[in-house]
Amino acid sequence: MAHEATPALYDHCCTVYNAMKDKAKLVEYEGSEVLVYEGFLTKLFTEVRLSTPYYTSVMNELMHMDCCRQLRRGGGSSPSTWLIVQAPTVTLWDARSSMPRKHRLGRREDPIMAQRMRDMQLQIDGLYDFTGAPRPA
Secondary structure, eight states: OOOOOOOHHHHHHHHHHHHHHHHOEEEEETTEEEEEEEEOHHHHHHHTTOOTTHHHHHHHHHHHTTSEEEEEOOBTTBOEEEEEOOOOOHHHHHHHHTSOHHHHTSOOOOHHHHHHHHHHHHHHHHHHHHHOOOOOO
8 A cells, every 4th residue: 555645734733743842741721631832933934954944834734633733922032832632744734735734724712712801701890899880581
């Protein structure tokens, strides 16, 4: 049986995922122990000898295959934080590539935005409790 070669982008996804997983730590998150990578992905790309222009393509594909999920966006001197979910596989790659491009590029619920919404709701609840004002129905 002949083995079909995988695209270079898939290979890059595997390389980056493995590097993230190697540096990830087991932490408690939402009541479960999970692997979380915290660091600077641009530096990680340099470490695995991938040029920065691959960053967006590789990370988008890893997210579309649900291999990792961004928990906190980094920038400047702040590292980003990523949940390590599952290793990329040819099956996940093929399933993702069979989706129409516009669906692959669709946004999932943003975990950062969801956390901000929960935080704001807690602040609003605190204000209602503090002022004694009635809550809207």
